[in-house]
Amino acid sequence: MQAVATDTTPWKPAHLPGRYLVTLLALGVLAVLHLNLGMTHWPLDRWSLRPPPAGTFDALEFGLSVLPRLTMALLVGAALGLSGSVLQRMTQNRLASPMTLGAASGAWLGLTATAVLAPALAATHGHWAALGGALGAVGLALLIAGRNGSAGLPVILAGMALNLLLGAIATAILLVHNQHSRGLFIWGAGDLGQIDWHWVRWLWPKLLVGLVLIALAPRPLTLLQLGGAGARARGLSLWPVMLALFLACLWLTSVAITAVGLIGFIGLITPNLARLCGARTARDELLYSALLGALLLLGADAVTLVLNRWFSELIPSGAAAALIGAPALLWLSRRQLGAEDRQSLALPPGAERLDRRRLAWLLLAGTTVALLGLLLARGPQGWTFGWPSELLWSLRWPRLLAAVAAGCGLAVAGMMLQRLLRNPLASPDILGLTAGATLAVVAAVMLFGAGQMQLIAPVAAFGGSLLVLGLLLVFGRRHRYSPGIMVLVGVSLAALLNTALQIGLTRGQGDALALLGWLAGSTYRVEAGEAIVLSVAVVLLVGISLAFHRALTLVSIGDGVALSRGLDVGRARLALLLLVSLLCAVVTSLLGPVAFLGLLAPHMAALLGARRVVPQLLLAALLGGWLMLVSDWLGRSLLYPLEIPVGLVASILCGLYFLYLLIRHRVA
Incomplete structure (x- = not known):
C-alpha cells in the first residue's frame, strides 16, 4: 500500500489571525450555550450571561457540575485533537487517529479490566493500565501493517479489527462482572458529567505533555514528511523521536479515557478540518487541531445536553460525538483515499484443492471435539466425563x-x-x-x-x-x-x-x-x-x-x-x-x-x-x-x-x- 493522497481541493487558506479569531469567538458563543444548557432547572427564557446568585441551588450546580463539565470538554477535546494531528503527521495517513489505530479500544480494555479486577489499583493508577492497553493495541496494529502499510489502509483495517476484538473482550469482562456493568457501560460510552472539580484537577497537569508536543514536535514532524532517509540526513534520530511522539500521543489519549471514558472520532476529524481551514505548517496544524478538538467536543456535549433534556435520561457524551464523527469518517473514506488504497486484498495462500484425506481428518477432528464437548463437562463436583442426565440434556x-x-x-x-x-x-x-x-x-x-x-x-x-x-x-x-x-x-x-x-x-x-x-x-x-x-x-x-x-x-x-x-x-x-x-x-x-x-x-x-x-x-x-x-x-x-x-x-x-x-x- 502506498501513502494516502496528500490533498484534494482544500478551502482557500484563511488569514491565520482571522481564522483563530473566528474559532475563538465560536468557542465563546458555544461555551455560553453549553453553560446554560447544563443548568437543568433553567427554562429557555431564563438563559443569561451571568452566573446564578451565590447561596442558591443553581449556584451550587453551576460551580460543581456545569463549570467542571465545560472545562473537562475543553481539556479532553484539545487532547484528542492534538493526539490525532500528531498521529496523522507521523503516519502521513489522513485516517489515522487513536480510534482507527485501536489505541482507544486498547486503553478502554486495559482500564476496564483493571477497574473490575483491581478497583483500588484502578482508582490510583488506572491511567497506566490505559496507557499499557493503548501501547499494546497500536503496537499490534503497526506490526500487522508493517512499515509500508502505516501510510495506507492496512494499518486502519488492522486497527478496526482490533477495535472489534478488544471491544468483545471488554464486553465479556463486563458481563461476567455484571454488578458493575451499567456504570462501566455508560463510562465506556464516554461521559463528561462531573459532580466536583476532582477529575479536572487530576487531568490538567497530565495534559501539559500537549504543550511540550506543540513546542518541540513541529520540526521532527516536518522532517518526517521528507521520508526516513531525508529526515536522518538532516540530523533526526528517527526511531527515538517517533517512539517519543507515539508515547506522548498515547499518553494524552490514555489519561483522557481514564477521566471521561471512550470518546472517538474527535482525533480523526479535527486534523482534517484544520487542513481544510488552511493549516499548512506542523505547528499551525497542531495548535489549530487542539482548538478545533475543544470546539467539536464542546459542541457534541451541547448536543448531549439537549438530548438529555429531550429524553430526560442520561445520554453519553461519546454517543453524540459519534453521531458527528461517523458521517465524517464516511466522507473522508470516500473523498481522501489514494487510488492505491482501493486495490483488492488477496486471500492468505493455502492449499490449491481440498483432497479427501484432508477432509477425512477434518471431519474426524470435528466429530471428536464435538463428542468431547458433549461428554466432558464441568459441574458442582468438578469435571465429569459421560453422557449428561436426561434433565440436563x-x-x-x-x-x-x-x-x-x-x-x-x-x-x-x-x-x-x-x-x-x-x-x-x-x-x-x-x-x-x-x-x-x-x-x-x-x-x-x-x-x-x-x-x-x-x-x-x-x-x-x-x-x-x-x-x-x-x-x-x-x-x-x-x-x-x-x-x-x-x-x-x-x-x-x-x-x-x-x-x-x-x-x-x-x-x-x-x-x-x-x-x-x-x-x-x-x-x-x-x-x-x-x-x-x-x-x-x-x-x-x-x-x-x-x-x-x-x-x-x-x-x-x-x-x-x-x-x-x-x-x-x-x-x-x-x-x-x-x-x-x-x-x-x-x-x-x-x-x-x-x-x-x-x-x-x-x-x-x-x-x-x-x-x-x-x-x-x-x-x-x-x-x-x-x-x-x-x-x-x-x-x-x-x-x-x-x-x-x-x-x-x-x-x-x-x-x-x-x-x-x-x-x-x-x-x-
Whole structure:
C-alpha cells in the first residue's frame, strides 16, 4: 500500500489571525450555550450571561457540575485533537487517529479490566493500565501493517479489527462482572458529567505533555514528511523521536479515557478540518487541531445536553460525538483515499484443492471435539466425563442445535458476501449488517415490549440488515465496491448504528437493559421450538444458496464474464444479497450479534483448499457450526458456574485467529 493522497481541493487558506479569531469567538458563543444548557432547572427564557446568585441551588450546580463539565470538554477535546494531528503527521495517513489505530479500544480494555479486577489499583493508577492497553493495541496494529502499510489502509483495517476484538473482550469482562456493568457501560460510552472539580484537577497537569508536543514536535514532524532517509540526513534520530511522539500521543489519549471514558472520532476529524481551514505548517496544524478538538467536543456535549433534556435520561457524551464523527469518517473514506488504497486484498495462500484425506481428518477432528464437548463437562463436583442426565440434556440440546445452526448460517452469509463483493474482508459484522439487524431488534423491543420479541425480531432484523446493505451498495458504487472502501463504509455505518444503540440502552428502560445478554450473542434461554425453527430456516436458506452456485461463481469472477455467459447480474446479485440478509436476520434475531465468524469460516475453508463455490460453502458451514459448538462449550466451562455468552467466545476466538492470519500474511 502506498501513502494516502496528500490533498484534494482544500478551502482557500484563511488569514491565520482571522481564522483563530473566528474559532475563538465560536468557542465563546458555544461555551455560553453549553453553560446554560447544563443548568437543568433553567427554562429557555431564563438563559443569561451571568452566573446564578451565590447561596442558591443553581449556584451550587453551576460551580460543581456545569463549570467542571465545560472545562473537562475543553481539556479532553484539545487532547484528542492534538493526539490525532500528531498521529496523522507521523503516519502521513489522513485516517489515522487513536480510534482507527485501536489505541482507544486498547486503553478502554486495559482500564476496564483493571477497574473490575483491581478497583483500588484502578482508582490510583488506572491511567497506566490505559496507557499499557493503548501501547499494546497500536503496537499490534503497526506490526500487522508493517512499515509500508502505516501510510495506507492496512494499518486502519488492522486497527478496526482490533477495535472489534478488544471491544468483545471488554464486553465479556463486563458481563461476567455484571454488578458493575451499567456504570462501566455508560463510562465506556464516554461521559463528561462531573459532580466536583476532582477529575479536572487530576487531568490538567497530565495534559501539559500537549504543550511540550506543540513546542518541540513541529520540526521532527516536518522532517518526517521528507521520508526516513531525508529526515536522518538532516540530523533526526528517527526511531527515538517517533517512539517519543507515539508515547506522548498515547499518553494524552490514555489519561483522557481514564477521566471521561471512550470518546472517538474527535482525533480523526479535527486534523482534517484544520487542513481544510488552511493549516499548512506542523505547528499551525497542531495548535489549530487542539482548538478545533475543544470546539467539536464542546459542541457534541451541547448536543448531549439537549438530548438529555429531550429524553430526560442520561445520554453519553461519546454517543453524540459519534453521531458527528461517523458521517465524517464516511466522507473522508470516500473523498481522501489514494487510488492505491482501493486495490483488492488477496486471500492468505493455502492449499490449491481440498483432497479427501484432508477432509477425512477434518471431519474426524470435528466429530471428536464435538463428542468431547458433549461428554466432558464441568459441574458442582468438578469435571465429569459421560453422557449428561436426561434433565440436563433436555436443557442443553436446544442451545447446541441453535449454536451450530447459527454458525452455519453466518459462515454461509460471509462466504456469499465475500464472493458477491469480491472482497475477502466482507462479513456481516464488519460491513455493519449485524449492527443494523441488532439496532432494529432493540428498537422494536423498546417500542412493543420484550414479550413480543419472538414475533417481531425476525422481521425487524431482516429490515435492519437490508437497510444497511442498501446503504453499502449506494456508498460503494462510486469506487466499484473496492475492499478497503467497503470495509471503511461498513465500519462507519456500524459505529453510527452502535451509537444509536447506546443511546437506547443508556435510557435505562427495563426491556432494553434485559437485552444486554442477548447483545453478546447468547444461547441461554433458547427453547427447543426456537432452535428447531432456526435450524430449518438455515437449512432452507443454505439449500437455496447452493442452487445459486453458478450465479455466485460467475459474479465472483466479474460482471463482464457473468454477462457474457447470459447471467442477469442485477437480479442475481439482488437475490443473493436478499439471501445474505435473511441469513443474518434469522441468526441475529435469536442469538444476537456474533463478530468475526462470517469472516473467518470462509477464510479457513479456502486455506484448506476449498476454492470453488460449492466446496467452500459446505466446508465454511461445517467450520462455522464447529466453531460455535466449541465456543458454547468454552463459554459454559471456563468460568463455571458463570457462563460467557457463546457469541462473545466465538468473537474472541475468531478475532484472535484473524489477527494471526494478518500477522502471518505480513511475515510472509
